[in-house]
Amino acid sequence: MLEINPGVAIWTIITFLILVAILKKVAWKPIVDALTRREESIRKALEDAQRAREEAEKLMEENKRNLARAEEEVQKIIREGRETAERIRAEILERARKEADVMIERAKEEIERHREQAMLQLRAQVADLAIQVASKLIGEVLNEQKHKKLVEKYLQEISSEKRA
Template identity: 35%
Template sequence: MDKLINEFSIGLFFWQLVLFIGLVLLLRKFAWKPILDAVEKRESGIEDALKAAENAKAEMANLQADNEKLLKEARAEREAMLKEAREMKTKMIEDAKTEAQEEAGKLVAQAQASIEAERKAAIADLKSQVANLSIDIAEKVVKDELSNKGKQEKLVESLLGNATLN
């Protein structure tokens, strides 16, 4: 450093200063301006990108809100459909029970009517058999009574005696 101060020359300093100022002016005109323009473009690009990111973030929030809304609507619709399906199932079961009870009532009524008809037919058949047996027995008794001529006359007189004339 002492050497620089001892060998200091004003002329050399002047020319170095002129060259430095010229270099600064040239750099300013040809390098700094494009560099500063590039930096400003880069800065505006970054600002635009940040704005676009903010817009995208806001749009994503809106989309997420819309998705939540659609999801809630879908859940509500699903619940409504499940409720309707349960109601339909319950109604179908009740209708089937009612129909089965009505059918069972009809079958019971038919069975009772059939039983009653069979009972009446059995009673009629039994009466017919009793009547036939009674006729057969009476026929045998009368045949036995009428086989003897004396008994026949006695029977006729007894019947005539019991009969009253009008």
């Protein structure tokens, strides 16, 4: 059946050992060197990835801080804008009130001037009418000086009657 031939077994072992020696001399070192280089490149890639991840985390934290500062700055600008707008609005309202007060005061003065002019015109007309009536009643024509004295006298009497 199965017989072991010692000569073939020895030659097989010798051939195997020679092959291992040749492979060790020729192929083993380059294979181990390639595996070592590959292991080193993988380790370096992992370290680079770790550093990149840490750097990314630092950048994310910095971006969060910058975003928070930017948000604060935006809120500050908005707040200042509102305050400025409110101040300008108050100034405009105050100016408008002052201008309205000035216009009202001018209108009052103008009304008073017109009233005084109307009173003067009315007094002059009343004086003329009084002179005409007095002339007809007295039957004589008075000179201008006498007319004025007479009118003033009647006006004073009328004014004092109204006051009493």
